Amino acid sequence: MADDDSSPPGEADADPEDAFALVGNETRAAILRALGERPHEGVSFSELREAVDPEMDSGQFNYHLSQLTGQFVDRDEDGYTMRAEGLTLYRLVRAGSVNRRASVEPFEIGTDCYFCETPVEGRYDEGNFELRCPGCDHVYAHTKLPPSAVETGDRGDLLERVDQYNRHEILAYARGVCPICADALDFEFVAGEEVWTEGSGRLDVFVGCHCDHCGSSQYMSVGLAHLYHPAVVSFFHDHGVDVTSRPHWELEWAMTDRHLVVRSRDPWEVALSIPCEDERLELVVDEELSVDATRSPAPE
Numbered sequence: 001m002a003d004d005d006s007s008p009p010g011e012a013d014a015d016p017e018d019a020f021a022l023v024g025n026e027t028r029a030a031i032l033r034a035l036g037e038r039p040h041e042g043v044s045f046s047e048l049r050e051a052v053d054p055e056m057d058s059g060q061f062n063y064h065l066s067q068l069t070g071q072f073v074d075r076d077e078d079g080y081t082m083r084a085e086g087l088t089l090y091r092l093v094r095a096g097s098v099n100r101r102a103s104v105e106p107f108e109i110g111t112d113c114y115f116c117e118t119p120v121e122g123r124y125d126e127g128n129f130e131l132r133c134p135g136c137d138h139v140y141a142h143t144k145l146p147p148s149a150v151e152t153g154d155r156g157d158l159l160e161r162v163d164q165y166n167r168h169e170i171l172a173y174a175r176g177v178c179p180i181c182a183d184a185l186d187f188e189f190v191a192g193e194e195v196w197t198e199g200s201g202r203l204d205v206f207v208g209c210h211c212d213h214c215g216s217s218q219y220m221s222v223g224l225a226h227l228y229h230p231a232v233v234s235f236f237h238d239h240g241v242d243v244t245s246r247p248h249w250e251l252e253w254a255m256t257d258r259h260l261v262v263r264s265r266d267p268w269e270v271a272l273s274i275p276c277e278d279e280r281l282e283l284v285v286d287e288e289l290s291v292d293a294t295r296s297p298a299p300e
Contacts, residue, residue, distance in 0.1 A: 027052065027064045029093075032072060035082045036090030042078030094148070101126070102147035106134070107155055111249055113138060114256050115202055120249070122159065124150045129162055131249055138199030140249045141166055163247045167227070170248075173209040173218045174225045183213035187289055189268040192257075195219050204257045205270060207289070222272050223254030226283055231293035232274065235281040 034051040035043060043051075049061045069075055072086030082090065104124035109131060111120045118135025124145065131140040143166055150158060172179035176187070188210075192203040197219065200206070207225040209218045226232055227248065236243040243251070253259040253274045263269040267287040274281045275298055284292040 025064065027056070027061070028068055031065060031068060032082070032086055032090050033093070035073060035080060036087065036094070039082040039087050039090075042076070042081055044079045048080060092146070100147045102150050104129075104150050104158075109155075109159055109249070111247075114252055114258075115199070122155070122162075131162075133199075136199065138202060139197055140255060142197070143169075159247065163249075167244070167248060169218070170220060170224055171228050173220065174207075174228065176209075178211040178214060178216050180216045181211065181214040183211050185209045185211055189270075189287065190219065191265075202256070204260060204262050205268070221254055221257065222260055222270055222283075222285060223251065223274070224248065225289075226272070226285070226291065227251075227254060229283070229291060229293070231281060231283065231291070235274065235279075235295065236276060239276045239279070241276065 030052045031048065034048060045062070045065070048065070049056065049058065053061065065073070065080070068086070069080075072083055072089065074081050074083050102124065103126075104122070106121040106123040108119045109122045112118065113120055113133035113135060115138055116133060116136040118133050120131055120133050120140060122129065122131050124130075127144055127146070129141070129143045129145045129150070131142075132138070133140070141162070143162060145162070145165070149161065149165075153161070169179045173185065176185045177183075178185055186209070188208045190206045190208040192205060193201045195201075195206050195208075200219070203221055205222060206219040207222060209220070211217065228244070233243060248254055253272065259273045259275065261271045261273075263271055263284075269284065269286050272283045272285065274283070278298050279295055280298050282294050282296065284294075
């Protein structure tokens with residue numbers, strides 16, 4: 001790089017408050033936006049200043065760039081590139097997570113509540129997308145989504161994306177990996193009446209997943225926790241059903257405990273009987289979440 005000023009690297013680590021304060025300045029935010037559009041190319045000092053503010057004094061621009069270097073930006077012989085931390089922040093801004101608000105009025109999703117038969121509704125406000133029954137207030141899904149998720153596409157497209165987004169988190173939690181910080185998770189069975197979510201008492205038991213590192217937690221029905229178990233996927237595949245693409249809220253065995261029997265609470269052991277056509281798959285799950293799967297003909 002032949003035409004830039006010398007910029008000493010910043011500190012490798014910073015307090016969270018200091019890190020966010022760095023991008024509170026309009027020029028630094030503009031630098032991150034410019035680099036975010038070309039995150040891996042290597043942008044020279046002069047190109048970057050031209051993209052952000054060509055009228056700004058070179059020394060002043062260099063000061064702002066140096067504040068970001070080492071924390072959000074890297075510099076080598078090819079120029080300036082975005083660090084992973086900077087790219088994460090840029091994408092949050094692009095998604096509207098930290099700078100926009102949106103809302104979606106309640107709309108019917110095409111599924112009736114399993115508990116009171118009222119049409120379930122989807123709604124979005126303040127960064128939260130919910131599938132909720134307006135009749136009995138049972139919550140079928142509660143998802144943190146950026147505004148960009150609801151700003152494009154029709155309602156059907158939104159529901160498809162929410163389903164797959166939820167599945168992404170469900171799979172991570174079920175495999176023992178925190179989807180927020182990638183740390184290992186602890187599992188436990190939790191009685192339905194002990195879970196805070198509205199309507200949770202309608203289920204006998206949840207699988208609770210907890211991250212001691214970032215504090216993230218999730219409570220899933222036994223069916224949802226085993227949505228991607230090989231025995232479940234192959235069982236439906238053998239019947240010509242792709243259970244990985246059907247909206248998970250349409251799977252009664254995953255959203256209710258009507259097909260579940262609690263065999264023991266100390267230690268926990270549950271049996272989930274999943275029906276499909278003329279056959280059923282029984283998953284016997286113990287306290288360690290070990291699974292014994294067997295198939296049998298559906299009862300007459």
